[in-house]
Amino acid sequence: MKDTPFHDPDQLMLAQADAGLVLVDPASGRIEGLNPAWPQWLGRSKASLQGAVFWEEGGWQQPDVVRTLVSLTSLPLAMPPMAVTGMTQDQQSLSLVMSARSVNLADRRLVLCTLVRSSLAQAMSISSSVAETALMGVVQALITVLEVHDPDSIGHQRRVADLAGTLARKLQWAPDEVESVVLAALIHDLGMVTVPARVLGKTELLSQGEVKQIQKHVSTGLDMLQHVEFAGPVKALIAQHHERIDGSGYPLGLKGEDVLRGAQVIGMADMLDAMTRDRPYQSAQTMDQALQVLLVSSGVLFDADLVQACVALFVQGGYRFPGP
Structure with a gap:
């Protein structure tokens, strides 16, 4: 299959980026926009995720951790990146590093989430338990934010x-x-x-x-x-x-x-x-x-x-x- 030709450099970069970019409404969790990378990693179509709730539809092993990282962007401080684990459509673990920051679109506040693939060994380095790893990632990130402030x-x-x-x-x-x-x-x-x-x-x-x-x-x-x-x-x-x-x-x-x-x-x-x-x-x-x-x-x-x-x-x- 031939690659789709692009005439807009911004669209080309978004489509070819080796990182998942997801624009989220922090109140409802609805996905307002996304590039192809994250859906491809999940084995899902981009259309199936557009408009869905970000922390529910990705098959996250700990959706509350993802939701917390999004909600904490309301603070006037930057949250450090965090290891998270998603589930692909065929129930395989997907190890990611996620960062989130607040952005403005006209008069709306949205959250831009950036997802980068990481090795399983890196994501599991804190603990042999995925749940404990994610939880301790939240705790360590929160300590860092407090000490910076x-x-x-x-x-x-x-x-x-x-x-x-x-x-x-x-x-x-x-x-x-x-x-x-x-x-x-x-x-x-x-x-x-x-x-x-x-x-x-x-x-x-x-x-x-x-x-x-x-x-x-x-x-x-x-x-x-x-x-x-x-x-x-x-x-x-x-x-x-x-x-x-x-x-x-x-x-x-x-x-x-x-x-x-x-x-x-x-x-x-x-x-x-x-x-x-x-x-x-x-x-x-x-x-x-x-x-x-x-x-x-x-x-x-x-x-x-x-x-x-x-x-x-x-x-x-x-x-x-x-x-x-």
Whole structure:
């Protein structure tokens, strides 16, 4: 069969590009336009995909991951490329790297998704499980976005996750609960990407409005994760990591046993790391000083048994936060 002749260079480049280009309406997910590459890889016709819902019709192994990447383009920050896995028409795995960015068409905001084929080995390098690979790809991408927005937070999510996971294992919690705690800790401050950098870097006293902006990061982070499916109570842990058992926390002012123990562990780790590193508004305290503050909170902000176990991890167990 002869190749179709092209008279428009732009059309020629789109047709011959070795990358899938898909224009998506972020609200409905409808495909507004696409070049031939992605349909060819799927073994489907371009016409069958035009107008379909992008994250449903591609046979994605984790459509929620694709939907999340599209939805996150609404942030004023660039998301890094992410490994995703689609399914061809004959049910073969298709390993891709996907990037997405917001574009304007007249008065409409659309999302341009670029898909590039990758080797299966590359796509599976994080984990032997496709689902875990995709999920960890989302988590790592979100951490990167947050640290670009707030350089002072570099390493914070990972340090909190390391302490929270270590303590949960020391307490002999079930492996699935430990995993949920670690995942939640890795992205507990995700909503901070919507707080202006000038507020995060402010050295003087915050105004009441600025405090509310920062506190809103909990609900904002949950909104950003609405299309991501986690196996355990990851979202509940994120929602509660600033709750305190005396009711003084936020956003709901939960009390006592209503505050999940995993959320308390993340809260303690968050507090200790925040106190022992330099921040724009405070100099770092020593770990001994921070542990004394934590002890004062025993039975007030956090469950007394959890506080004692955390302090013992440092004092008797010799735990220290990992380096950068």
